[in-house]
Amino acid sequence: MRRIIISTESGADLPQDLADKYAIQVVPMHVIMDGKDYFDGSLPVEHIYDYYERTKKIPSTAATNVHEYQELFAKIQADFPECVIVHIGYTSKASASFHSAVIASEEFENLVLIDALNVTGGLAAIVLYAAALLEKEPSIELERFIAKIEEAVPKSRLAFIPGSLDFLRAGGRVSNIAYLGGALLKIKPVIELIDGKLVSTKKYRGKMSAVAEKLIHEYLSEYNINRDQLYFIYSLGLDESIKRRMDELAKEAGFENVRWIQAGAMISTHAGPGGFGIAGLER
CATH class of the missing domain: 3.40.50.10170 (Rossmann fold)
Structure with missing residues (x-):
């Protein structure tokens, strides 16, 4: 064998x-920044956010x-x-x-x-x-x-809320980016994978603490996720209190194992700081 x-x-x-x-x-x-090509994984995510703060430019991938x-x-x-x-x-x-x-x-x-x-x-x-x-x-x-x-x-379901619309818009990877035009303010789009494409499926208003909780409730209502494993994705900058609350909600929903995954440099270039996502496999 x-x-x-x-x-x-x-x-x-x-x-x-x-x-x-x-x-x-x-x-x-x-990840390409300041004209230099970096391997994803070799570049600290903080450097991407520092670069944006200095230049108001977003690295490309x-x-x-x-x-x-x-x-x-x-x-x-x-x-x-x-x-x-x-x-x-x-x-x-x-x-x-x-x-x-x-x-x-x-x-x-x-x-x-x-x-x-x-x-x-x-x-x-x-x-x-x-x-x-x-x-x-x-x-x-x-x-x-x-x-x-x-x-x-087809059973893998991912939904995430980017931490910064500036990063998401600049990345240009969401197929219906025009949907984000209402981004004037305090609107947080939910991005999902539909037939392999990143699509903005809905939008929430409010602080990340509130919309993250709304996301997990709607996600678990819409998808019959296998309770053996759940993945939470975050980009640097997500408040620790939100993480604790998500763990509580996952436990209440009956998940045996929850694993937090930090978005690397490449994904963070599109999601921006403080993003939150959830992933799992449907039964």
């Missing part, structure tokens, strides 16, 4: 301890390129001879990264690509579901493993 190795992009915001636990291989995406995927896949196969690589990728509808992986894959055998049609915690939920399944059934047949992941893709 060949060993299966899972890989993904840094845009999954996968916590390092979990990447290490499951030997998940992570390839960085890019870039996908993982073909060469970087070639290096990733070659290194995995060198480190784990005879393995099969299952790459669970950042949505192809919001980045060229998955397309680069497709091109790179032409040079490799024993490589399977799955478009997760999701980002940050929504992507992490799928990757970690796959990793837990592999840990539970290490001899699982590849075809069954792939089928189970593909079944999970």
Whole structure:
């Protein structure tokens, strides 16, 4: 039985301890600031916010390129001879990264690509579901493993409230950005992944403490999320009191495990400081 190795992009915001636990291989995406290209993960998020405060400009981001995927896949196969690589990728509808992986894959055998049609915690939920399944059934047949992941893709539900509309607007990744035109003030849009695209689905008014609570109630009412695991996503600057309240609400809703995921530099470039999100897999 060949060993299966899972890989993904840094845009999954996968916590390092979990990447290490499951030997998940992570390839960085890019943040470009002051004309310099940084690997996502090598740039402290605080630098992005400091840069904006100084310049009122927002860094740009870039996908993982073909060469970087070639290096990733070659290194995995060198480190784990005879393995099969299952790459669970950042949505192809919001980045060229998955397309680069497709091109790179032409040079490799024993490589399977799955478009997760999701980002940050929504992507992490799928990757970690796959990793837990592999840990539970290490001899699982590849075809069954792939089928189970593909079944999970449409069940991953992500919703988040950006901390700054300036960052979101500048990123230009939300398909119906005109919906945010009411952003005049104190309006906080909810961004969800619909068929792999980031879409503004509703808007709330008020402070983040109030709208975060409203988001979790509406999210859990709309989606029948598996109670085994829930993910909260935050960007630096989110008040600790909000985190504590979200933990309380998750416990009241019957979730056995809650994991907080910090948005990395790439995601934070679009979400801005103080953002909050929620992700999980539907039953």
